[in-house]
Amino acid sequence: MFKDPKLVLAIMTVALFWGTTFLGIRIAVESIPPWFVAGIRQFLAAIILFTILISTGKLKWIGWNNLRNQLILSTLMLIVANGMTTVAEKHLTSSLASLISATSPLVVFILSIFFSLQKFSFRGLVGILLGFAGILLIFKDGLQDLLNPEYRTGVLFIFIAICGWAFGTIFTKKINHQPQNISLNLFYQFSFAGIVQIIFGFVASDEIVVENWTLKSILATVYLAIFGSVIAFFAFHYALKKITPIQISILSYVNTIIAIFLGWLILNEEISATFLTATVFIICGVFITNYKPGMFKKSKPLEVKP
Numbered sequence: 130m131f132k133d134p135k136l137v138l139a140i141m142t143v144a145l146f147w148g149t150t151f152l153g154i155r156i157a158v159e160s161i162p163p164w165f166v167a168g169i170r171q172f173l174a175a176i177i178l179f180t181i182l183i184s185t186g187k188l189k190w191i192g193w194n195n196l197r198n199q200l201i202l203s204t205l206m207l208i209v210a211n212g213m214t215t216v217a218e219k220h221l222t223s224s225l226a227s228l229i230s231a232t233s234p235l236v237v238f239i240l241s242i243f244f245s246l247q248k249f250s251f252r253g254l255v256g257i258l259l260g261f262a263g264i265l266l267i268f269k270d271g272l273q274d275l276l277n278p279e280y281r282t283g284v285l286f287i288f289i290a291i292c293g294w295a296f297g298t299i300f301t302k303k304i305n306h307q308p309q310n311i312s313l314n315l316f317y318q319f320s321f322a323g324i325v326q327i328i329f330g331f332v333a334s335d336e337i338v339v340e341n342w343t344l345k346s347i348l349a350t351v352y353l354a355i356f357g358s359v360i361a362f363f364a365f366h367y368a369l370k371k372i373t374p375i376q377i378s379i380l381s382y383v384n385t386i387i388a389i390f391l392g393w394l395i396l397n398e399e400i401s402a403t404f405l406t407a408t409v410f411i412i413c414g415v416f417i418t419n420y421k422p423g424m425f426k427k428s429k430p431l432e433v434k435p
Contacts, residue, residue, distance in 0.1 A: 136371045142364035148387025150357040151230075152395060154215050155223035157349040161342050163216040164330035166350050171207055172323030173354035178316040187313060198304060199317045202297055207322035209293030212329070213286045220283030222398045227388035228267065228408055229287050234415045235260040236295040246302050253418050260414030266407035311366045319358065382412045 157166040182188035191199070218226050235257050241247035274280045331337070389408065392398040 133371065136368060139364040139368040139371075143361055143368060144383040144387065146356045146361040146364075148384040149391060150353060150361075151214075151218070151223040151227040151388040152391045153349045153353045153357060154218045155226075155392070155396060157346045157353065158215065158219045159343065160346040161350060162330055162334050162337070163219050164212065164326050164333050165337075166346075166353070167212045167215040168323050168326030168328075168330055169350050170323075170353040170358060171211075171319045171326060173351065174358035175316055175319035175323050177355065177359050178312055178319060182312060182316060187310065188316075189313070191313060191317060195314070196317065199314050200321055201300060203318035203321045204325075205293045205297030205300060207318060208325055210290045210297065211322070212326050213290035213293060217283045217286035217290060220279045221287065222392055223396060224389040224392035224398045224400065224404075225267070226283075226287055227385050227392070228404070228411060229264070229284075230291060230294075231382075231385040231411050231415060232260050232264060233291045233294050235418055236291055237298045238418050240295055240299050241302070244299055244303065246299065252420070256414045256416070256418030258414070259417065260411050263407040263410030263414060266403055266410060269403065311363070315362060382416065385412065 154166065157170075161169075179188065214226060214230065238247065238253055239257065242249050242253075268274075385408070389400065393400045
């Protein structure tokens with residue numbers, strides 16, 4: 130794995146850029162309404178992909194069946210998962226949002242069992258219990274914070290986001306989603322999500338004062354579009370050609386650590402001993418749940434991209 134410099138670069142790109150998205154979102158929503166942040170991010174990503182597809186002559190109609198699948202995936206993984214995470218970070222710290230989001234593989238595991246896509250295992254149960262023990266630790270000393278309507282709303286939205294991502298993952302497994310042109314499908318997904326989320330922005334905002342949008346928030350939104358969406362997604366799918374999905378899932382642990390560290394370093398977010406313990410519990414829980422024998426061995430390159 131590490132003898133391929135392009136693969137190493139792709140893995141480092143995904144870990145770094147997706148690890149910084151929580152920080153980017155938190156900075157963006159400081160002055161820009163969350164739905165506009167999410168919508169502008171996706172729409173800018175769509176414009177970038179549109180330019181690439183036009184210049185390479187690969188822009189084409191994907192057919193009604195594939196369009197339906199892309200719109201469903203866009204709804205679950207971009208509008209709900211990404212959108213609700215963005216809205217949640219208006220009320221939560223980036224480190225807390227990233228840590229709670231790290232439990233999404235546990236939800237995927239539970240749903241996989243429910244939909245008969247995966248067999249129940251004792252190891253999986255241990256992982257789930259560890260992960261949710263970490264969640265309980267997060268709120269152990271902050272139950273009174275749930276009395277704050279904004280904090281409670283943020284927590285609710287981040288869990289809705291997790292469910293959106295989990296159901297999107299399950300949908301991908303159920304339909305055996307195997308697109309041949311990643312950039313083309315992402316263009317349709319980003320375009321649909323961007324338009325819908327911008328509409329949500331107009332509906333959810335009493336008034337829109339663009340003059341109040343700071344340069345810092347605008348640059349954070351542009352960063353999310355270019356690096357968090359387009360570049361990270363391309364790097365992710367390139368890595369999937371070389372290593373297995375299980376191997377690349379290890380990146381989710383690195384993403385969480387990077388997000389928590391940056392939240393502490395740049396935004397001065399408080400990181401307590403209890404929070405760090407919860408982080409260890411959740412990361413260990415997700416690792417135990419996803420672990421399979423031989424997952425760290427060199428794998429045969431995948432023909433199927435996502």
